[in-house]
Amino acid sequence: MKDLFKAASLLPVMGLMKLGIRLGYGKQMAGVFLKRIGMPEVQAKAFGNYQPTEHDVFVATFVKSGTNWMLQIAQQIANYGAAEFDHIHDVVPWPDAPMVNIIPLSDPGPRMQSPTGLRIIKTHNIADCVPYCEEAKYISVIRDPKEAFVSSYYFLGGILGILEHVTVSEWFDLFMHDKPDLGRLWAVHTAGFWAWRERPNVLVMTFNEMKKDPDRAIERVADLMGVSLTSAQFETIVTRSSFNYMKQHEPQFRPYQMIFKKPARDVAMIRSGQSGKSGELITVDQQAAIDDFCRTCLLEIGSDFLYDEAFEIAQ
16 A cells, blocks of 8 residues: 555656656756655655664665665675575665565564564665664665766666766756755765764765775674674675675666656666776766865765765865
8 A cells, every 4th residue: 555655646756757858858857856855854754653673774875875785785694694585675675765566664574584583674865864763773885976976877867767868967967066966965964874973883884995895894784783693604695795696686686667667677786886986977077076065065064074085086
């Protein structure tokens, strides 16, 4: 019933998008969709009155910031490396998702079937719109916004069916200048979870840290979740969370079909898994502009996130 309600609520937006794209307003239609999912008042409704418990492990990331990688790590740890699923969202709820067919937050199945009693929850919401509980666990991955820009262009443009209708420059405007200001939203998301980093039930890592030492990343997640792993279980999780393994099993992580959109068979969820490669799509000047914009946004918010130390700054 909830899926039907969610689908019905999206019909006007998706219908408007389809019409606008046909009329040549790809950029504007992308802005309509992104603005809707990025609005705090929309995000605030995602979890309703849900109260987290000690069974919950939230993977809270900005869009295209290593989300599925961390979901796979956490899901495998919760199941001692033996997690099996046809699709990640058969076992991981995503309350703020603008799609249907995702297991609801109210379904106790994943927790009941987990040998550790833990279940993973995905969200792209900002920290203020994620329900907090000292007994629950929270994991956030912070990715260089330049890389998030490139990855989101290919991915979101693909699933919305507008990649051929929105230029890189137009996506740059949506990220930097035009509503919904994805760059500013990145800063708000980053600042919020960075401010939680000292809490004992919170783990904040950068995507670069995960790439540099994935084994250590798995160890840190397991420690946060309170799960002890045997050497064999740990090695299985290392293998199952590797880029090659996840690429080979990409249908398990591929996005569900959007309303009015054909199945996203050609959209790569696991595209390259690299860091420091934003130059494949945007110029050095554009990279530098994103650095300056996001750094300024963080300062305006009052965040002490060490931007220049975390990422490679465009010169």
